[in-house]
Every structure is written in C-alpha cells, then in structure tokens.
Amino acid sequence: MEPETETGIVNVSDRTLRALYGYQMKRTFNVIQSDLSRTLKPFDLRMLTYTALVLIVDNPGLRQSQLAEAMDIERPNLVVIVDELERRDLIIRDRLPSDRRAYALKATLAGRRLCEKAIAAVMEHEKMLLxxxxxxxxxxxxxxxxxxxxxRQRED
Amino acid sequence: MEPETETGIVNVSDRTLRALYGYQMKRTFNVIQSDLSRTLKPFDLRMLTYTALVLIVDNPGLRQSQLAEAMDIERPNLVVIVDELERRDLIIRDRLPSDRRAYALKATLAGRRLCEKAIAAVMEHEKMLLxxxxxxxxxxxxxxxxxxxxxRQRED
DNA sequence: TATTGTTATACTCTATAACTATA
DNA sequence: TATAGTTATAGAGTATAACAATA
Known part of the structure; x- marks a missing residue:
C-alpha cells in the first residue's frame, strides 16, 4: 500500500525514490547541462569553459590550482580548458613575480565581452527553466x- | 558594492552566482556522485548499475527502452549496463510473448537481495549527507x- | 622536501549511425 | 515502414602517476 510517484515513465515507490536521491538530481542536472550546452553553443563555449571564464573574470589573478579547486576538477583536466581559453585570446596566463611556478589568470577585454554576452544568454534561458x-x-x-x-565526507 | 558569497575557495558576486546556477548544481551532484560511488563499491555497483537494478526490482517486466528513458540515457548505452547485471545473475532478460523484439527485465532473487542491501547502505550514507x-x-x-x-525545452 | 603546472594515459559516461529481427 | 535491441565508434569528462621548474 505504498504511495507511488511519477518519475519519467516508470513508477517508483516513495521508499525507492528516497534510495534514488542521486537519480533525481542527475535527471535535473542533465536538463540544466543540456540546456546550458545549447545556450552556449553560439559562443563556442561548453559548460566547463564557460564556468572557467566566468570565474576568471570575477576573480582576476586566480591561480590554476585555485580555479581547479573551485570547479571541483583535477588540475590536469583544467590545463586543456585554460589552453583553449588562452588560444582564443579570452584570457592570459601571467607569471606571478612572487611565485614563478604559478600563473595569474586574467581575462582579456575580448574575454570579458564574450563573458557578458554569454551570461546574458544563460540568464535568459534560466528564466524559462525556472x-x-x-x-x-x-x-x-x-x-x-x-x-x-x-x-561532504572527504576520503582520508 | 555587490554582495559576495563563499563558494569553494573563490568569491563570486551574487549576480555571477546566478549566472552559474549549473555550477552549484554540478558541485552538489559531484558530492552525491562520489559519495554514492564509494558507498556502492563494496557491492560492486556503480551509480548506473545501481539505478538500473533498483528500477528493475521496483518495476518487474520493464522493457529496456522504458528503462533507458527512465534513466535518461540512450538505448545503446543501456545495453552494457543490462549485460553486466545479467552476467552477474542479478536480473534476467525475458522475451515478451506479445512482442518478440522486446525484453521484459526482471530481477532474480540474488538481485533483489543485493538491491535491498545496497539501498540500506545508500540510505545510511544519505543521512550523513542530508x-x-x-x-x-x-x-x-x-x-x-x-x-x-x-x-525542459525539448529540442525539435 | 613540497608545490605549480604539465604530459601521458586509462576509464567512465555519452551520443550517433547503422545493423538484425521482429512488428 | 517502424520499433526493440544491438554493434561499433567517437567524443566528452574524469582520475592517477610521473615529470620539470620553482619554492
């Protein structure tokens, strides 16, 4: 005599639905992700490059390691993202005088302009989604x- | 004079945070995903195989195409997931007499037992996360x- | 010795086209 | 002709180890 909830085309009991809390979030994230991808396509940006660009514009001088932590991805995976943004002259890698191992990431004027346009488009689509x-x-x-x-339980 | 919100290690303005609504959801989904992966490891299940198993247990006779739609993945990608569950004797593929193209997916006793244990473990971890x-x-x-x-705006 | 960024690499998840067997 | 499941394959995204340069 369990209540049932419509989720997609199958019915799952409420107990099972609780066991699938990640499943609901994944479905929702998929929606946002695919909407975002479509919205960003005209700007030749993906979710990862868009997020990186926005964070760099909003935090001039950010280091790659900080950006990777903020984006919750591993440092090696960020390299290609920063490479792409730099190749397109949207950002620059400035050597830090205080620590010559690190880069200070800064958006160029073109980067800031593209970022503004992309944000406006994203917010417009967000309205529909929300x-x-x-x-x-x-x-x-x-x-x-x-x-x-x-x-979050960090693994030891 | 914009308010700032702490998100990870960088500060982003509230306007920017709104432009990154997918970013917050992705971070949260990452947390749930990695917690779930760790929780399911002892059962030799991943998020995808776990979700498929739970849905099959809860919907005996489900077709693969229905399961794929419920899980929001493409049919081809479901095949290997169902293959794995079948190879481990957790589910069976029953031919539908009414439509010999389709399979009716059903959990075995072993599948239902593993599912119960996995759900209990997931709910235990969920308590900490929530x-x-x-x-x-x-x-x-x-x-x-x-x-x-x-x-969701379905593409035409 | 530790850290920043990098390369190489492997694995998972995803997306598309084309095939087979049934309908 | 359309649909269910399948194969093959390519592309993202992710995770780890090992390296050079610098601290």
Missing part, C-alpha cells in the same frame, strides 16, 4: 545544495 | 528539481 518556481523555493533549494556540499 | 536539512527544505528542493525537469 519558470513557476518561487524565489523562496529557489533560495531553499540552493541552501539545501550548499548544505549537502558542506556535509 | 544532515541538518529539514524535511520541509528537502521536500521543497525535490519539488524545485522536478519543476526544472518539467520545464
């Missing part, structure tokens, strides 16, 4: 996500 | 995710 969701509900959802993140 | 989050807040967050999913 249609019917109250400001309060969205705020609660964001807090829940931040709580989950802070509850 | 620590400090009220039932109401979680419910709101889930509804928001479902709303986003239903707002």
């Amino acid at each position: 249609n019917g969701i109250s400001k309060d509900a969205l705020s609660v959802a964001t807090k829940v996500m931040q709580m989950i993140e802070s509850n | 620590n400090g989050i009220s039932k109401d807040a979680l419910s709101v967050a889930t509804k928001v995710m479902q709303m986003i999913e239903s707002n």
Whole structure:
C-alpha cells in the first residue's frame, strides 16, 4: 500500500525514490547541462569553459590550482580548458613575480565581452527553466545544495 | 558594492552566482556522485548499475527502452549496463510473448537481495549527507528539481 | 622536501549511425 | 515502414602517476 510517484515513465515507490536521491538530481542536472550546452553553443563555449571564464573574470589573478579547486576538477583536466581559453585570446596566463611556478589568470577585454554576452544568454534561458518556481523555493533549494556540499565526507 | 558569497575557495558576486546556477548544481551532484560511488563499491555497483537494478526490482517486466528513458540515457548505452547485471545473475532478460523484439527485465532473487542491501547502505550514507536539512527544505528542493525537469525545452 | 603546472594515459559516461529481427 | 535491441565508434569528462621548474 505504498504511495507511488511519477518519475519519467516508470513508477517508483516513495521508499525507492528516497534510495534514488542521486537519480533525481542527475535527471535535473542533465536538463540544466543540456540546456546550458545549447545556450552556449553560439559562443563556442561548453559548460566547463564557460564556468572557467566566468570565474576568471570575477576573480582576476586566480591561480590554476585555485580555479581547479573551485570547479571541483583535477588540475590536469583544467590545463586543456585554460589552453583553449588562452588560444582564443579570452584570457592570459601571467607569471606571478612572487611565485614563478604559478600563473595569474586574467581575462582579456575580448574575454570579458564574450563573458557578458554569454551570461546574458544563460540568464535568459534560466528564466524559462525556472519558470513557476518561487524565489523562496529557489533560495531553499540552493541552501539545501550548499548544505549537502558542506556535509561532504572527504576520503582520508 | 555587490554582495559576495563563499563558494569553494573563490568569491563570486551574487549576480555571477546566478549566472552559474549549473555550477552549484554540478558541485552538489559531484558530492552525491562520489559519495554514492564509494558507498556502492563494496557491492560492486556503480551509480548506473545501481539505478538500473533498483528500477528493475521496483518495476518487474520493464522493457529496456522504458528503462533507458527512465534513466535518461540512450538505448545503446543501456545495453552494457543490462549485460553486466545479467552476467552477474542479478536480473534476467525475458522475451515478451506479445512482442518478440522486446525484453521484459526482471530481477532474480540474488538481485533483489543485493538491491535491498545496497539501498540500506545508500540510505545510511544519505543521512550523513542530508544532515541538518529539514524535511520541509528537502521536500521543497525535490519539488524545485522536478519543476526544472518539467520545464525542459525539448529540442525539435 | 613540497608545490605549480604539465604530459601521458586509462576509464567512465555519452551520443550517433547503422545493423538484425521482429512488428 | 517502424520499433526493440544491438554493434561499433567517437567524443566528452574524469582520475592517477610521473615529470620539470620553482619554492
């Protein structure tokens, strides 16, 4: 006599739905990811290059290791992303005088301009995706996500 | 004079944070994904094989095409997942008498037992991840995710 | 010795076209 | 002709070890 919830085309019991909390989040993330990819295509950006560009524009002088940590990816995987942005003259790698191992990442004027346009497009699409969701509900959802993140169990 | 929010190690303005709504969700999904992977390792399951198994146990007779749609992946990518579960005798592929092209997927006794154990382990870990989050807040967050999913703009 | 960025590499997940067997 | 499942394959994204340069 368990309640059932419609999720896609199959019905799962509420107990099972709780066991699939990652499954709901993955479905939702897929939606956002694919919408974002389509929105960013005209700018020749992917989610990863877009995120990196936005963070560099917002944090001039950021190091690659900091950016990798912020984006939650490994340093080796960031190299190709920064390479691509640099090759397109959207950012530059400046040597830090204080630590000649590291780079200070800075957006170029072209990078800042592209970033502005991309952000505007993303926000426009976001409106459609978040249609019917109250400001309060969205705020609660964001807090829940931040709580989950802070509850992360780092492996030892 | 923009407010700033701590996200990882870099500060981003609230406007920028809104432009990175996918970024927050990705970070959160990464946390859930990696926690889930670690939890499922003792059962020799990944997120995909776990999700497939749970859905088959909960929906006996499910077809592969239905399962693929439920899991939001392409049919070809499901084949290897079903192959693996079948090879481990956790599920069987039953021919449908009414449509000999399709398979009815059913869990074996071993599959149902492993599924039960895996769900228990996942729920135990979920408690830690959702620590400090009220039932109401979680419910709101889930509804928001479902709303986003239903707002999906299918490409034509 | 430790850290920054790098290369190489392997693995997982994803996406598409084309095939077979049934309908 | 259309659909269910399959094969082959290519492309993203991710994770790890090992290296050079610098601290």
